[in-house]
Amino acid sequence: MKKKEFTGSLNKKTVEQFHRLMPTSAVLNEEARKWLPGGDSRSTIHYFPYPQYFARGEGCWLWDADNRKSLDLTGNHTSLILGYNHPNVVKALREQLELGACFPGPTKPQVDLARILCERVPSIERVRFCNSGTEATMNAIRAARAFTGRHKVAKAEGAFHGTHDIMSVSIRPDPDSPDTGPAKNPKPVPHVAGIPGHTFDDAVIIPYNDPEGSRAVIEAPENAANLACVIIEPVMGAAGMIPAEREYLQTLKEICAKHNILLIFDEVITFRLALGGAQEFYEITPDLACFGKMLGGGLPLGAFGGSEKIMSLFDPVKHRGRPPVHHGGSLNANPMSLVAGIATLEQLTEETFLQLEKMGDSIRASLQELLDKHSSVPARVTGAGSLFAFHFLREPGKVTNYRETLPHDRELQELRHLIFLGLLDEGVVMDPRGAGCLSTAFGSEYLELFRRAFGRVLERINQENN
Ligand SMILES: Cc1ncc(COP(=O)(O)O)c(C=O)c1O
Numbered sequence: 001m002k003k004k005e006f007t008g009s010l011n012k013k014t015v016e017q018f019h020r021l022m023p024t025s026a027v028l029n030e031e032a033r034k035w036l037p038g039g040d041s042r043s044t045i046h047y048f049p050y051p052q053y054f055a056r057g058e059g060c061w062l063w064d065a066d067n068r069k070s071l072d073l074t075g076n077h078t079s080l081i082l083g084y085n086h087p088n089v090v091k092a093l094r095e096q097l098e099l100g101a102c103f104p105g106p107t108k109p110q111v112d113l114a115r116i117l118c119e120r121v122p123s124i125e126r127v128r129f130c131n132s133g134t135e136a137t138m139n140a141i142r143a144a145r146a147f148t149g150r151h152k153v154a155k156a157e158g159a160f161h162g163t164h165d166i167m168s169v170s171i172r173p174d175p176d177s178p179d180t181g182p183a184k185n186p187k188p189v190p191h192v193a194g195i196p197g198h199t200f201d202d203a204v205i206i207p208y209n210d211p212e213g214s215r216a217v218i219e220a221p222e223n224a225a226n227l228a229c230v231i232i233e234p235v236m237g238a239a240g241m242i243p244a245e246r247e248y249l250q251t252l253k254e255i256c257a258k259h260n261i262l263l264i265f266d267e268v269i270t271f272r273l274a275l276g277g278a279q280e281f282y283e284i285t286p287d288l289a290c291f292g293k294m295l296g297g298g299l300p301l302g303a304f305g306g307s308e309k310i311m312s313l314f315d316p317v318k319h320r321g322r323p324p325v326h327h328g329g330s331l332n333a334n335p336m337s338l339v340a341g342i343a344t345l346e347q348l349t350e351e352t353f354l355q356l357e358k359m360g361d362s363i364r365a366s367l368q369e370l371l372d373k374h375s376s377v378p379a380r381v382t383g384a385g386s387l388f389a390f391h392f393l394r395e396p397g398k399v400t401n402y403r404e405t406l407p408h409d410r411e412l413q414e415l416r417h418l419i420f421l422g423l424l425d426e427g428v429v430m431d432p433r434g435a436g437c438l439s440t441a442f443g444s445e446y447l448e449l450f451r452r453a454f455g456r457v458l459e460r461i462n463q464e465n466n
Pocket of ligand 1: 131132133134135137160161162163233237238266267268269292293
């Protein structure tokens, strides 16, 4: 007898609906699982019963393996600020491919993109390129440790900064577990297996959007003199696009300055808030900043940078050929990623970001209105700029940190998944966790399509439950 497949919290009807919508994805997933654990290489986007396979994208539209066309609200999870296949990005990539995809030395596009970043982002005087957001935060943290000679690193509970050890802590902890500690003084909890024990001695967890709680943790005698850096996302993406309050970021900056701790902004997602990223949006400059996702225009690219003084740690010229921090990588600053990044950033102006924010405000207000009207469970829409997410709550309330998005209990998760699935049925792709983002490929007519689809899905779920 065939063993029953685990399908998360989905019921039989929902799984059947999935098979009906995307039969080819089912076949591909079945085949993929013979060769890849779980059938994929990205744990962060796995969902049950299996993921939709995509074949093509253009603007804000996606076609899946069954050639089903859908409106896309993910932009590959905030990576594509111009949408899919922007003609300038495609042209730049074609031209570069003709010349060569990688070389044993630096290329002009590296100089050009570095100049753009240094000119646009307030805190950046010098920058280095890598291949992902993970590498960017890993190198920025290493730089902070080398610069300060300290070992501890503080991050917010619920924040995701990539998959390296020190950041694989307290991403989605269970607050009901005694290991997780109280909301104002959370304890580091492993997010994955395989992290060496000493990592937890170095990880300090702060409560997001809680200036005084964070101050108490950072200034605790065992932390203040040992912290190399505080890394923070100005809008916490993984917990559901939760914007920081300006006062919170300002307080972190003051505490860090007081104790000679470096403040790192993880701008992997928030670079899409303004020409100069979240630091321009909030008018607060960190010591170091990390970039990824949209920076590469759809190709793998990360970057980290800061003042000339800190970044000179990587400079062999200033250190007689032996810089304190070695930063290698065979495909670092490969010209394919760089030209895609340049073509992307060249399309963005102050006006573009204002337009994205206006569309973001509009979609956030509409979703809140629809949820207030149709949802039997209290719901909150969060976000900033082109980013948005909705949260179902047990009690009406605000969402300013990870714990306020909880409980992620089965019933609420199922409801969120039903919306995700209902949207798929309507031809709309969204992050299954209820988050989304807009790109410059969106216009008011597409926002309206999304609004209507979202409303119909909520109405249908209501009817089915009554
Ligand atoms: C805020 C933030 N930082 C870092 C990362 C890691 O980036 P990458 O997936 O390119 O390694 C992510 C990825 O989702 C992210 O959202």
